Amino acid sequence: MDNDLIRLILGMKVRRLRQQAHFSLQDLAKKTGMSASYLNEIEKGKKYPKAEKIMSLADALSVGYDDLVSLRLEEDLGNLTPVLNSPLIQKFPFKLFGISAQDLIQLMARVPREMGILAKVLEDMGHNYDMRVEHFFHTALRSFQIINHNFFADIEKTADRFRKTRGWEADRIVGFDELLPVLKEEFGVTINLDCLADHPTLSHMRSVLTEDNQLLLHHALSQPRQAFAIGREIGYRLLKAEERAYSSPPLEVGTFEEVFNNFKASYFASAILLPRERLFRDLKSFFKLSFWDAEAFRNLMAGYKVTPETFFYRLSQLVPHYFRSKRVHFLKFERGAGESRAKLVKQLNMSNVHIPHGIGLKEQFCRRWLSLYVIDELEAEPEKDMVIGVQRSRFIEHDSEFFCISVAFRGMLDPNHYSSLTLGFQVDAALRKTVRFLPDPKVPHRELGQTCERCPLTAEHCQERVTEPTLYLEKKRRAEQLSALKQLRAGVSTAATTR
Known part of the structure; x- marks a missing residue:
């Protein structure tokens, strides 16, 4: 004690x-x-x-x-x-x-x-629910991000100083080749690409930092992923994180400081790789297009030489700050080939729409979600390495509409494992003013629910339904029972008074 x-x-x-x-x-x-x-x-x-x-x-x-x-x-x-x-x-x-x-x-x-x-x-x-303390830590971190609209000026300034002291122009795109010498010469950390993939127990790890200052990286990591891992390691050191994770993904979490420092180091890495003023200008130009152009969006991502996840998450940091669109959600889904249920593995929900998630959630997410559409399309077209989609989604029970952009891609270590990333922006006056292609008729409109179990749409109105609306029917049945009970009690009360 x-x-x-x-x-x-x-x-x-x-x-x-x-x-x-x-x-x-x-x-x-x-x-x-x-x-x-x-x-x-x-x-x-x-x-x-x-x-x-x-x-x-x-x-x-x-x-x-x-x-x-x-x-x-x-x-x-x-x-x-x-x-x-x-x-x-x-x-x-x-x-x-x-x-x-x-x-x-x-x-x-x-x-x-x-x-x-x-x-x-x-x-x-x-x-x-098999909830561990680390689950509370991650929930606390998400709440902190939401309070701050996922924008942290102090980390942005640290990234700016880091770039400036190395003589990099504010708009310069840096990556593996620029960051590797910094990690080695200034922090004494060397890279090893040989041993992690062959480890009998830890071959699924993306990175491990050893006690002798070797950063072990899985050789299957693309250069953008390697650059992010190096940037995060630099972030740990510049931010003087004493409590930290030594592997990615972390195998265990001892304190909140470990979770918080991992977040800050990762934020730092994305801020180095995607300089905010340049990205803001590029997004501003993209949003001025009069029609949705998936190829232009793909080229925008490719120009920054980062992974889709790093790019999408950086947007979740900058869009609320620069474009006054505070109602934003970031979602990451994963699904294996041939599986019917997708798992929501990451989410940052700054919108006012409830997105079911959590430990033990066994429900089927609505198949009209763009996040799942793009995974299905990618699995159906094996010749593609990536699928980008867009959609205007109206949530039935909340009567609110979101403009969503999603990208689906195959797993880094397992090509039969699919992931999708989605950014959703609430459609309001600010978004209509910012995104000119919002009225593009080629952008699909879909009415959707949360999960099949909670959705009021019948099979006749929803061909994508994969299971019965058990929770919706139970909620409806309970409401009918409460209404009947109220009427019955009112009737008994009236009868008793008239006797």
Whole structure:
């Protein structure tokens, strides 16, 4: 148990014993010779007094010294024990959202029994859905990104300084050839492309950093992927990330700082590879086209020599900032060849539309989603290396429309594994003003739901449906039952009054 929690436990005990004795802070101050403000700091868990002062507190509160300093909580506070010992409380980044663990625990101490029950409920839910602390970390990070519209000026400035100190023009496209010497000469990291792919257990890894400063890269990585890995490694070092992941993907997550630093290093890499002012001008020109041009969009991506994922994610950073389109969502789906269910593996939802996701979600996403259309098209046309699509999507239950751009591509290590990336922009006055080709009749319009299980469209109206609307029907049935119950109770009440 860390020092913060030790102070908090002592503070909770002092506060509870003082209240039981019907002492005010001033009363206790007179009995102990300490100031009321200092006692208040003790009760809040901000101060831990020396032994002689603890002895004075114990005497004034009529308890033993050992009872006061013991980490064991009394019965009325005992329900907080699982909360205090929870990795979520000890590791969650409360400060990121303007609060501290102490603030939360002080709130819990006011109603320990109820908070203990709530903690048990949350713990059971976590076990039932196999939720680990790292899932909470990633959720916290996404919330932080949404609050900031996924744009972080401090990292952008760090990337600008990095490029400037190397004499690279602001608009210059840099990649593997430029970044490799920097990593080796300035940070003493060498690249090894030979051993990772042949490792008996870790051949699925994209990169691993060894203790002797070798960055092992899978030899199947394209140069754009290698450039991103190098840029991220430089980012770790420039941002002075002490807690970090040493493999990609990470096999385990110990702290939120690891998740947060991985995000910041990855953001830094994308900012180096896709200079924002140049990309802003290129996007502005592209959006001025009078019609949708998939080939022009492909050429735009290719000009930056990055992966589709890096390009799309960079757009999710810059579009809300530069084009005043705050309602944006980024989605990444994956599916194996011949499989019917696609998995949503990454998402950043800054829109007001609920996108079902999470651990244990077994539902079938709506087949009218552009994300799934482009994967199906790519699988049906094996001669293509990539499929780019566009669509105006109107969500039935939310009555909101989004303009979506998607790209599908084959897996880096497994060509029978497909991925798609989608950026969705809510259609509003700002978007209509920005994107001239929005009214292009060649851009398909589709009405869609969230998942087949939740969708009100019947098979007659939706040929793409792959399973029954079980959740929608259950929701409808429950609403009918509640309405019938309300009417029945009103009828019984009326009959009873007339007798």
